Amino acid sequence: MRSISVFTIVFSLFILLGSCKDIAFNNPLDPDASKEVLQIIRVMETSLSGQGDLAFDGEKFWKISIYGGLTAIDRESGTVIRSFSTEPGTGVAFFRNELYVCRGEGENILHVIDPLSGDILDRVSTSGIYPGFLAVSGDRLIIYDVRSSGIFEYDPGTGNAPRLFEIPGMNVGGMEIYKGGLLISDMNTDTIYRFSLSGAVQDVFSAPAAGMGGLTVDNNDYIYLFMLDGKIYKVSLP
Amino acid sequence: MEKFTKFLCLKLVLLSLALFSGAEETLRFKGDYFLFSDDHSYIYGGGNILLKGGGRQIKGDVLYMDARSLTGVIYGDVRVLETAKKKNEDKKYEEKKYDAVFFKGMPPRWLTVSYTDEITFGGETALKGFFMNFEKKPPEFLKNSSLYFEFREFRIDKNQKIRARIVVPYMMGLPTVPLKRFTVNRGEWEEKTMVAFHNVNYTGVYGLSLSFFLRMREKWQKGDYDIKFYERKLFKLDGVKRGVLFSGKGGVPVKKKELLDYTVLLNSGEQSFNLRVNHRGDFKYFSYSLSQNISGRENQPTFLEFVSNITIKKLFIFVPGFTFTHDWKESYSYKVSTPLKVWKKLNLNVGWQRKILAGTYRSDTSDFSTSLNFDSKIFRFSSNYNFSRNLVEAYVRKNFSVNLYLKPVRFLEDNVVFDISSYYMFSSLPYGDQTRDRNAQGLNVTVYSEGVSMPLGFQLVPSFTFNHLWDDQQENFTDFNYSVALLKPVGKFTASVAYSLASRYRAENFWIEGNSRQNMNLNFEIKDKERYSFLLRFYYDNALALENISLTGKVGLPFDLTFSSFLLYYSEDKKFRTVEVFIEKAFKKKIRIQGGYSLALKRFFIKFLTM
Numbered sequence: 001m002r003s004i005s006v007f008t009i010v011f012s013l014f015i016l017l018g019s020c021k022d023i024a025f026n027n028p029l030d031p032d033a034s035k036e037v038l039q040i041i042r043v044m045e046t047s048l049s050g051q052g053d054l055a056f057d058g059e060k061f062w063k064i065s066i067y068g069g070l071t072a073i074d075r076e077s078g079t080v081i082r083s084f085s086t087e088p089g090t091g092v093a094f095f096r097n098e099l100y101v102c103r104g105e106g107e108n109i110l111h112v113i114d115p116l117s118g119d120i121l122d123r124v125s126t127s128g129i130y131p132g133f134l135a136v137s138g139d140r141l142i143i144y145d146v147r148s149s150g151i152f153e154y155d156p157g158t159g160n161a162p163r164l165f166e167i168p169g170m171n172v173g174g175m176e177i178y179k180g181g182l183l184i185s186d187m188n189t190d191t192i193y194r195f196s197l198s199g200a201v202q203d204v205f206s207a208p209a210a211g212m213g214g215l216t217v218d219n220n221d222y223i224y225l226f227m228l229d230g231k232i233y234k235v236s237l238p
Numbered sequence: 239m240e241k242f243t244k245f246l247c248l249k250l251v252l253l254s255l256a257l258f259s260g261a262e263e264t265l266r267f268k269g270d271y272f273l274f275s276d277d278h279s280y281i282y283g284g285g286n287i288l289l290k291g292g293g294r295q296i297k298g299d300v301l302y303m304d305a306r307s308l309t310g311v312i313y314g315d316v317r318v319l320e321t322a323k324k325k326n327e328d329k330k331y332e333e334k335k336y337d338a339v340f341f342k343g344m345p346p347r348w349l350t351v352s353y354t355d356e357i358t359f360g361g362e363t364a365l366k367g368f369f370m371n372f373e374k375k376p377p378e379f380l381k382n383s384s385l386y387f388e389f390r391e392f393r394i395d396k397n398q399k400i401r402a403r404i405v406v407p408y409m410m411g412l413p414t415v416p417l418k419r420f421t422v423n424r425g426e427w428e429e430k431t432m433v434a435f436h437n438v439n440y441t442g443v444y445g446l447s448l449s450f451f452l453r454m455r456e457k458w459q460k461g462d463y464d465i466k467f468y469e470r471k472l473f474k475l476d477g478v479k480r481g482v483l484f485s486g487k488g489g490v491p492v493k494k495k496e497l498l499d500y501t502v503l504l505n506s507g508e509q510s511f512n513l514r515v516n517h518r519g520d521f522k523y524f525s526y527s528l529s530q531n532i533s534g535r536e537n538q539p540t541f542l543e544f545v546s547n548i549t550i551k552k553l554f555i556f557v558p559g560f561t562f563t564h565d566w567k568e569s570y571s572y573k574v575s576t577p578l579k580v581w582k583k584l585n586l587n588v589g590w591q592r593k594i595l596a597g598t599y600r601s602d603t604s605d606f607s608t609s610l611n612f613d614s615k616i617f618r619f620s621s622n623y624n625f626s627r628n629l630v631e632a633y634v635r636k637n638f639s640v641n642l643y644l645k646p647v648r649f650l651e652d653n654v655v656f657d658i659s660s661y662y663m664f665s666s667l668p669y670g671d672q673t674r675d676r677n678a679q680g681l682n683v684t685v686y687s688e689g690v691s692m693p694l695g696f697q698l699v700p701s702f703t704f705n706h707l708w709d710d711q712q713e714n715f716t717d718f719n720y721s722v723a724l725l726k727p728v729g730k731f732t733a734s735v736a737y738s739l740a741s742r743y744r745a746e747n748f749w750i751e752g753n754s755r756q757n758m759n760l761n762f763e764i765k766d767k768e769r770y771s772f773l774l775r776f777y778y779d780n781a782l783a784l785e786n787i788s789l790t791g792k793v794g795l796p797f798d799l800t801f802s803s804f805l806l807y808y809s810e811d812k813k814f815r816t817v818e819v820f821i822e823k824a825f826k827k828k829i830r831i832q833g834g835y836s837l838a839l840k841r842f843f844i845k846f847l848t849m
Contacts, residue, residue: 039753040717040719040740040741040742040755041740041755042740042755042757043703043719043721043738043740057838059806059815059816059838060816065382067376067378067379067382068379068382069379071382074788074806076777076785076786077775077777077788079773079788079790080411081790081804081818082804082820083382083411084382085275085277085278085382085383086382097839108512108531108533108541109503109512114441114444114843115836115839116441116818116836116839116841116842117439117441117832117834117845119439119447119843119845120466121444121447122483122505122507122508123483123485123505124505124508124510125503125505125508125510125511125512125533125534125535126533127533127534127535127538127539127540127541128541128543128597147593147595148593148595148601149593149601149603150601158537158538159535159536159537159538162598163598163599166601166628168593168601168603168605168626168628168635169605169624169626169636171624188622188624188637188639188665189637189639189663189665190663191665191676201667201668204674204676206678206707206709208705208717208742209682209703209717210659210661210680210682
């Protein structure tokens with residue numbers, strides 16, 4: 001009997017909420033009052049949790065963990081496709097068909113990993129830059145440097161790394177290139193900042209839930225926010 | 239013949255050790271659950287741990303053990319009973335309680351640990367250093383290994399071999415065929431100076447690589463290193479023609495204490511190097527560390543950085559620490575921090591850091607941060623305040639947050655669980671030439687069930703999340719996330735349908751506007767925990783039209799052969815976007831061959847590696 005009650009309550013809510021699809025209840029007297037905001041497209045559950053950024057390789061996500069481990073997950077369902085045992089890391093980027101991983105505090109090295117076999121292909125010293133988070137812009141890596149709290153444009157071929165701007169006071173959770181700018185999540189305030197590559201703040205958005213970690217962007221410009229409890233929010237920005 | 243002679247010598251040494259040790263020859267472990275990670279050579283145990291041997295019987299809750307060095311610790315309501323009696327002794331030993339018991343080697347050496355106002359050690363206090371530096375690897379970390387094993391009992395015999403019974407191996411997280419007996423192969427990297435072949439790998443993009451493992455166990459130097467040789471030109475591949483990558487970590491011991499430890503990286507392809515040398519000291523009232531990094535790359539200036547840290551062990555309720563960093567040029571930073579244990583469950587952390595960087599750019603920042611945490615039976619409270627001032631560009635970034643989490647409330651025999659949390663946040667950040675202040679408060683309610691039994695063997699798993707945000711910048715939002723899954727298990731087969739709906743609403747005067755997105759999955763799973771698992775998933779988009787089909791499968795075949803695959807088909811393109819196939823074969827538990835192909839990367843690999 002209790003089961004039937006729960007079933008009835010659940011499906012009543014289901015029907016009630018299901019009746020409101022897409023844009024609902026627009027103000028008919030002033031259609032322009034509708035404001036473009038961060039929209040939640042989908043919420044996925046994953047078996048992962050904790051800090052560590054996300055990267056998109058063109059078909060699936062890679063999640064690095066501060067406890068160690070690099071995991072490939074399906075971008076639509078959150079299903080784990082495969083995982084490699086790695087040293088703990090904070091940042092990850094898919095660059096030139098390879099996975100670049102960094103460890104943040106205390107190490108000025110980039111680790112290059114084969115996404116197929118999990119083998120470490122290369123380790124590159126970054127000298128005065130302590131990479132905490134990574135993003136890809138053309139043939140350059142964008143690096144958040146833990147030592148200086150600065151954003152650098154790093155050329156892996158030569159090691160040249162001009163500084164773009166700095167963001168002291170932020171507790172960075174993830175970083176990704178978005179429409180020519182840079183999206184950075186701040187774990188202190190559960191906020192997503194959109195910077196131009198010259199450092200100007202273009203927009204600020206609140207995370208759809210508390211406890212935001214890494215983020216990434218797919219090839220349709222949808223943004224995926226990884227929550228520390230393992231949920232992934234697929235959202236779009238205006 | 240040479241192998242036989244080595245084998246004979248090793249046996250003789252072990253036999254003589256066993257004869258002269260006088261202790262019990264075997265350590266036996268039992269518990270609810272043990273996990274051995276092949277990649278990390280590490281054992282985790284949880285629940286009713288019982289260790290017998292070495293003249294003791296030890297009970298505890300959790301075991302962490304490094305299988306390579308036979309070093310471990312048992313935690314949680316640890317009870318030790320001496321079982322070895324001296325001749326003509328009738329004395330009955332009492333059970334003693336500790337917070338942890340640490341052991342090392344075979345026959346084992348013991349160290350007991352009790353936490354009162356200060357840490358009290360018993361047994362071989364010379365092991366204190368090992369205990370303090372012992373790395374605890376949790377099961378969720380070990381389960382990231384490509385290969386791990388689960389079992390309920392094991393023993394370490396006189397030959398220092400770890401033997402387990404009724405073992406379930408997991409490859410890439412999926413269970414495979416169980417084994418009746420299993421020996422943890424500790425012999426691969428012996429505790430002596432040696433060079434061993436590690437793996438050979440070929441991919442169509444990176445060419446051929448050959449990896450060796452170098453272990454140094456000399457009086458003046460200890461370390462483990464990877465040496466990788468690669469060849470690309472021979473296979474007409476782009477990039478560096480050929481090269482060597484040398485990396486690893488080691489230490490310089492003096493009188494059985496580690497004077498220095500270091501990490502090293504040499505890369506002939508990038509023509510770069512990185513060396514970090516550390517020294518640590520531990521005294522009664524304080525500890526300190528000194529670290530020097532030197533790194534460089536062709537056509538780039540050499541980077542030198544020195545870091546020193548001193549931590550006072552306890553000054554009333556303070557544990558202050560000071561860190562100074564200097565790059566031997568004009569950049570330096572200093573940091574003061576202290577955790578304060580105000581009350582049993584009330585912790586406060588305060589820290590301040592000033593960073594002054596000079597070189598091709600100039601930066602000067604001052605960061606102050608503080609956090610307060612309280613944990614009770616009913617709720618958890620945390621608060622943070624951060625203040626950062628950029629002294630060059632003259633702007634300030636600050637934020638303050640308060641979070642309150644109520645512990646989950648359960649109803650209907652734990653079938654329905656309520657999670658409620660709320661937060662307040664204030665932030666002030668630079669926005670162009672101005673400062674933007676933001677106040678936000680939020681309330682999050684999650685209601686979920688672990689499953690409700692329905693008629694005809696169906697199972698319903700509903701979940702509902704409500705999230706309301708009051709934001710003085712982005713106005714107010716209400717989010718609803720709703721999901722429901724209906725499952726029908728039939729033996730090894732499970733069919734399920736899962737529906738989810740995500741909505742966000744905003745009030746605009748009298749009117750409300752918002753949007754909703756939905757999706758649905760149809761899942762068919764067939765799983766034999768020990769032999770195979772396949773999951774076929776049909777994914778339907780917002781219009782409930784078929785978007786993609788995925789198949790994940792793994793099967794354990796005879797002769798230690800494992801096959802796994804992942805296929806993703808998109809109905810809009812009418813083509814496979816991803817086809818990944820992997821196969822692994824083990825030879826006499828000594829060598830593994832792994833191979834795989836990815837359609838998306840248009841790449842295959844084949845790898846031989848020692849186990």
